[in-house]
Amino acid sequence: MNKPYNFFEYWMKDLKEQNKTPMQAYQEFMQNMLKSSQPKEEAGSQEFFQEMMKTQMEMGKMWFQGVQTMLENFAPQKKEASMFDSWSKMYSAWNSQFGKPFTGQASRNDAAETFKNIMTFSQNYMQLYQLFQPILEQLNMGKKPKKNAFQEFWESISLEKYNEIASQVFGGLTPEQSENFLQQIASFSQKLLDDLNKQTGGTLTKAIESVPDLMHNLQATQYQAFGKLQKSINPFLKMIPDSKEKQLLELNIQLQDDYAFYYIKSNEMQSLVQKTAQKALEQTLKELIEKVKNQPEHIITFEEATNLWMDIAEPMMIELYRSEPFGKLQAEALATSTAIKNRFEKQMELLLEPLPIAPRSEIDELNAIIHELRRKVRALENELSRQQLNQALQSKEAKPTPKNEEAIAENQSKSRGRPKKTQ
Amino acid sequence: MLDGKICNLMKEPINKVLNTKYMIQQQILSLADKYQERTEKLAKSYHILSEIKEIDVGTTPKDLVWKDGKISLFRYKRSTPATIKTPLLICYALVNKQDMMDLQPDRSVIRKFLDLGLDVYIIDWGYVTRADRYTSMDDYINGYLNGCVEYIRRTHQIEKINLLGVCQGGTFSVIYSAIHPEKIKNLVVMVAPIDFSNKEGLLFQWSTYLNVDEIIENNGGIMPGELLNVGFDMLKPMSKLRKYTSVVDMMDDEDKLMNFLRMEKWVANSPDQAGECFKQFIKDLYQENKLIKNELVVGNHKVNMKNITMPILNIYAEADHLVPPPCSIPLDKFVASKDIQTYKFPGGHIGVFVGARSQKELAPTIVNWLKERD
Numbered sequence: 001m002n003k004p005y006n007f008f009e010y011w012m013k014d015l016k017e018q019n020k021t022p023m024q025a026y027q028e029f030m031q032n033m034l035k036s037s038q039p040k041e042e043a044g045s046q047e048f049f050q051e052m053m054k055t056q057m058e059m060g061k062m063w064f065q066g067v068q069t070m071l072e073n074f075a076p077q078k079k080e081a082s083m084f085d086s087w088s089k090m091y092s093a094w095n096s097q098f099g100k101p102f103t104g105q106a107s108r109n110d111a112a113e114t115f116k117n118i119m120t121f122s123q124n125y126m127q128l129y130q131l132f133q134p135i136l137e138q139l140n141m142g143k144k145p146k147k148n149a150f151q152e153f154w155e156s157i158s159l160e161k162y163n164e165i166a167s168q169v170f171g172g173l174t175p176e177q178s179e180n181f182l183q184q185i186a187s188f189s190q191k192l193l194d195d196l197n198k199q200t201g202g203t204l205t206k207a208i209e210s211v212p213d214l215m216h217n218l219q220a221t222q223y224q225a226f227g228k229l230q231k232s233i234n235p236f237l238k239m240i241p242d243s244k245e246k247q248l249l250e251l252n253i254q255l256q257d258d259y260a261f262y263y264i265k266s267n268e269m270q271s272l273v274q275k276t277a278q279k280a281l282e283q284t285l286k287e288l289i290e291k292v293k294n295q296p297e298h299i300i301t302f303e304e305a306t307n308l309w310m311d312i313a314e315p316m317m318i319e320l321y322r323s324e325p326f327g328k329l330q331a332e333a334l335a336t337s338t339a340i341k342n343r344f345e346k347q348m349e350l351l352l353e354p355l356p357i358a359p360r361s362e363i364d365e366l367n368a369i370i371h372e373l374r375r376k377v378r379a380l381e382n383e384l385s386r387q388q389l390n391q392a393l394q395s396k397e398a399k400p401t402p403k404n405e406e407a408i409a410e411n412q413s414k415s416r417g418r419p420k421k422t423q
Numbered sequence: 424m425l426d427g428k429i430c431n432l433m434k435e436p437i438n439k440v441l442n443t444k445y446m447i448q449q450q451i452l453s454l455a456d457k458y459q460e461r462t463e464k465l466a467k468s469y470h471i472l473s474e475i476k477e478i479d480v481g482t483t484p485k486d487l488v489w490k491d492g493k494i495s496l497f498r499y500k501r502s503t504p505a506t507i508k509t510p511l512l513i514c515y516a517l518v519n520k521q522d523m524m525d526l527q528p529d530r531s532v533i534r535k536f537l538d539l540g541l542d543v544y545i546i547d548w549g550y551v552t553r554a555d556r557y558t559s560m561d562d563y564i565n566g567y568l569n570g571c572v573e574y575i576r577r578t579h580q581i582e583k584i585n586l587l588g589v590c591q592g593g594t595f596s597v598i599y600s601a602i603h604p605e606k607i608k609n610l611v612v613m614v615a616p617i618d619f620s621n622k623e624g625l626l627f628q629w630s631t632y633l634n635v636d637e638i639i640e641n642n643g644g645i646m647p648g649e650l651l652n653v654g655f656d657m658l659k660p661m662s663k664l665r666k667y668t669s670v671v672d673m674m675d676d677e678d679k680l681m682n683f684l685r686m687e688k689w690v691a692n693s694p695d696q697a698g699e700c701f702k703q704f705i706k707d708l709y710q711e712n713k714l715i716k717n718e719l720v721v722g723n724h725k726v727n728m729k730n731i732t733m734p735i736l737n738i739y740a741e742a743d744h745l746v747p748p749p750c751s752i753p754l755d756k757f758v759a760s761k762d763i764q765t766y767k768f769p770g771g772h773i774g775v776f777v778g779a780r781s782q783k784e785l786a787p788t789i790v791n792w793l794k795e796r797d
Contacts, residue, residue, distance in 0.1 A: 111472035111473070111475045111478065111684055111687075112472075113687070113691060114472060114670075114683075114684060114687050115468060115469065115472045115473075117663070117667050118465065118468055118667050118670060118671060119465065120667070121663065121664055121667035121668050122461055122464075122465060122667070122668065122671070124664060124668075125461070125664075125668045126457065126458065126461060129457050133457075169660070169661075169663075169664050170660055302457075310661045310664065310665065313660070313661065314659070314660055314661040317657075317660040317661075318657075318658070318659075318660065321628070321657045321658075321660070322628055324632075327628060327629075327631060327632040328632050330632065331629075331632035331633045331634065334633065334638060334650075335633070335634055335637050335638060335641075338637065338638050338641030338642050339637070339641050341641055341642065342640070342641035345643075360553070360643065363553075363554075364553070364556070364644065367553070367554050367555075367556060367557060368557055370554075371557040371558065371562075374492065375562065375566065378491065378562075378566045378570065379566075381570070382566075382569055382570060382573055385570075385573040385574070385577055386573065388577060389573070389576055389577045389580070392577070392580050393580060393582065396580060
């Protein structure tokens with residue numbers, strides 16, 4: 001891409017001089033940019049620029065929506081939360097759109113994963129900018145910060161947004177992901193249980209109806225909910241004779257409990273991460289204010305602020321990850337997540353039982369036998385090799401001969417009945 | 424619309440309103456500039472990255488000379504005869520790939536070794552699948568590693584070879600040297616955990632709380648490489664944010680960019696671990712520290728570190744966050760070798776292989792040390 005114009009300046013200038021609407025000006029800017037970008041002849045580049053143009057137009061629309069929101073909410077007390085929301089949406093939309101052509105045309109490219117990561121962390125970078133920039137504007141006004149500056153800044157920050165950034169940077173489930181997770185669980189289980197229900201003549205319908213509600217209320221009831229599903233369904237389970245269906249149902253109930261437990265543990269971990277991240281932000285703000293108090297003429301850049309935040313947050317996070325409470329939670333969540341995987345596999349084996357497919361458990365038995373046989377073969381080969389070397393060394397001592405690597409290797413290959421040496 | 428809002432706000436002191444208006448305008452301008460700047464950088468990154476079709480690592484020419492299952496032994500090509508007669512076998516860790524030793528031509532310990540006259544072999548452990556779930560430490564050490572050693576001894580018609588073990592491969596090499604001391608002339612260990620009483624590294628923390636049997640069993644008998652990578656990220660939680668936000672500024676510098684991408688490729692290439700081996704490594708070493716207590720049993724062999732009498736060069740990295748120095752340094756206390764040298768490398772775990780000092784100082788130090796004992 002050519003070094004572009006400062007499109008914001010261009011936009012403002014155009015609005016003034018040519019009396020155009022913002023959208024007209026923006027469209028023209030994008031068209032000019034497209035013309036001047038000299039797309040390459042290859043098929044992918046042209047498509048990319050068309051896609052980029054399209055997404056930039058989308059971004060433009062949201063841009064103006066953002067401005068509109070800002071103007072409508074123009075009041076000192078309201079801060080800029082809603083405006084920043086619009087910015088954020090705009091960037092997210094652009095970000096996701098922009099990634100598409102790369103994924104589409106360059107999925108075989110070694111750098112595709114790197115670009116994806118760049119995109120993801122760019123979004124975090126911009127979210128941090130949104131977080132720090134209003135505070136830095138205040139701090140860089142050349143005045144000594146007020147006594148209650150920290151309190152003012154702290155109150156101006158949307159902790160919800162900050163927690164989202166923390167979740168993305170340090171890992172874990174965001175509230176949206178948690179909700180999706182629960183919905184997926186409930187949906188999957190419902191489908192499976194519906195199928196089973198057909199086979200059990202509807203006996204389980206009422207018990208099963210409680211599943212989504214139970215899942216929905218888990219966060220509030222936390223541990224109390226854990227295991228309740230199994231207990232509530234146990235009487236019904238006793239009524240079902242031993243069968244594949246019963247095993248499936250039992251597995252599914254265990255899965256539900258595992259899901260619930262995993263969800264709870266993930267949220268507990270997330271809470272620890274967010275608390276630590278908030279401490280890091282508090283400390284960062286205090287240090288920034290202190291810096292301005294001591295050096296009022298010093299202009300704090302965004303990079304300086306984020307570097308300070310990262311320098312403060314990193315050791316705090318490492319300390320958290322090393323702590324016993326986090327370590328235990330992580331271990332429990334990890335064990336549960338792998339148990340879920342295992343129960344899924346068992347369910348699949350039961351479901352596939354009537355089909356002529358070898359299940360993994362049988363393959364594992366074969367693997368164990370193959371492994372043992374290979375050990376024995378390897379031991380024999382090594383012993384043979386040792387004997388050959390001893391013979392070679394003995395004959396070398398008796399009558400020195402030039403090194404004959406090829407002959408020895410060839411002999412070795414023949415003795416094993418398969419080509420070993422590929423040099 | 425704006426006027427209307429301003430009129431509504433006239434109840435407040437006019438200066439405050441104007442200041443706020445100015446501030447918000449400034450914020451919009453600033454934010455817009457930042458978005459634009461970032462957009463330009465991303466677009467540029469897109470163009471540059473999409474034109475890169477392949478990122479080469481491990482390019483030093485080599486031949487596949489021996490293979491057993493998924494394990495391969497390579498011998499690096501030399502244009503001139505080796506000046507050090509005893510060949511060197513490199514035993515890398517099972518975690519990540521040995522390409523780190525040969526990341527790119529100007530950052531390659533391997534090339535440096537070849538230039539300085541060594542005959543170099545390297546083991547590629549391959550990629551573990553569920554079929555390898557029963558592969559144990561005994562298989563790796565007394566089976567595959569021993570198979571490689573036997574091949575080299577047989578090919579060169581020599582009794583002893585030089586062995587260089589890296590990280591976990593260093594631990595394996597120490598164990599191998601204790602079990603088969605008659606086959607090793609000189610032992611070099613790089614950033615290898617030996618004393619597991621230190622609790623700072625990732626696996627030290629994980630081993631405290633994780634039920635490794637349960638996790639392996641539930642993962643089909645393997646430890647996923649991705650899971651290990653999550654753990655490694657937790658050791659430096661900010662490193663990804665730092666590197667991915669700053670990489671867009673190096674797009675103009677092709678050399679720097681390619682260095683970055685090669686490292687990315689190496690990091691992403693993290694094989695799964697065979698469950699049996701991983702379990703023993705965690706339980707016997709990380710949890711019970713059996714190696715230095717001479718209580719470790721590998722296959723039919725009880726590992727006695729006092730059997731190690733050959734010369735040892737023990738290299739550790741001063742700022743190693745994966746294998747903290749206290750895990751590597753005390754090797755000399757547990758072995759019977761009289762000729763043992765400990766070398767402090769001023770850098771981190773990865774810097775040992777790709778740092779400028781690695782090429783200029785470390786590689787020549789290793790080769791000279793081997794030369795003196797050839």
